[in-house]
Amino acid sequence: MKFFLDTADLTEIEEAASWGALAGVTTNPTLYARTGGKLSDFHNHIKRICDIVDGPVSAESVAMTRDEIVRDGRELAAIAPNVVVKVPTMVEGLAATRTLADEGIPVNMTLCFSVPQAILAARAGARYISPFVGRFDDISDDGLDQLSKVVAAIGNYDYSDNTVNHEQVEIIAASIRSANHVTQAALMGADIATVPFGVLKKMVQHPLTDRGLDSFMKDWEKVQNA
Numbered sequence: 001m002k003f004f005l006d007t008a009d010l011t012e013i014e015e016a017a018s019w020g021a022l023a024g025v026t027t028n029p030t031l032y033a034r035t036g037g038k039l040s041d042f043h044n045h046i047k048r049i050c051d052i053v054d055g056p057v058s059a060e061s062v063a064m065t066r067d068e069i070v071r072d073g074r075e076l077a078a079i080a081p082n083v084v085v086k087v088p089t090m091v092e093g094l095a096a097t098r099t100l101a102d103e104g105i106p107v108n109m110t111l112c113f114s115v116p117q118a119i120l121a122a123r124a125g126a127r128y129i130s131p132f133v134g135r136f137d138d139i140s141d142d143g144l145d146q147l148s149k150v151v152a153a154i155g156n157y158d159y160s161d162n163t164v165n166h167e168q169v170e171i172i173a174a175s176i177r178s179a180n181h182v183t184q185a186a187l188m189g190a191d192i193a194t195v196p197f198g199v200l201k202k203m204v205q206h207p208l209t210d211r212g213l214d215s216f217m218k219d220w221e222k223v224q225n226a
């Protein structure tokens, strides 16, 4: 499994990248708004992220028609070679994804909540598909169960005949709220988990690691004083 950081915060991205395990970043309009950034600085901001991260950086189109999404997508893709255009899973989004994929521009289809949506995204040439986990939990449904269905259904077939460079479509477990979401996503075979920085920090922690470290340090002190 690969990890993407789900944020537009440059400090968090720099910190997570320095840990050596980061494979990419996903942003969305909400995450960019949270940085306090202006519309006029959006492309520069994505460029800064692309300079920090050696891997795919998803930047979302907020357009609603296929022509506008394609225009947006082309502009976003021109920012840096590692930009992936994020497109919502809807009719206009599917049509735009087909055009962008045919032009060699990788697309991450987002706001995916069902197996049929995921299959259509894969057929339209999406390079990544982002089924949401936490937002199902928010409405008292089981997000992990929904994710497992998408992972299984997409894994049953080969979609590489219609993706950019014939690369395999990858499933990004999105809307991740806990380290357990990551564990379960990895067990079911999701390719990538995109996690907020708070979850990434929790992933590295374990009380037994802390306790073990503490006793090693105390014993090492005894060695030094012997």
Ligand SMILES: O=P(O)(O)OC[C@H]1O[C@](O)(CO)[C@@H](O)[C@@H]1O
Binding pocket: 006, 026, 027, 028, 110, 111, 130, 132, 134, 135, 173, 174, 175, 176, 194
């Ligand atoms: O439900 P949340 O925590 O807002 O997460 C939304 C998800 O949508 C995305 O835009 C999907 O790629 C991710 O950035 C994020 O994981």
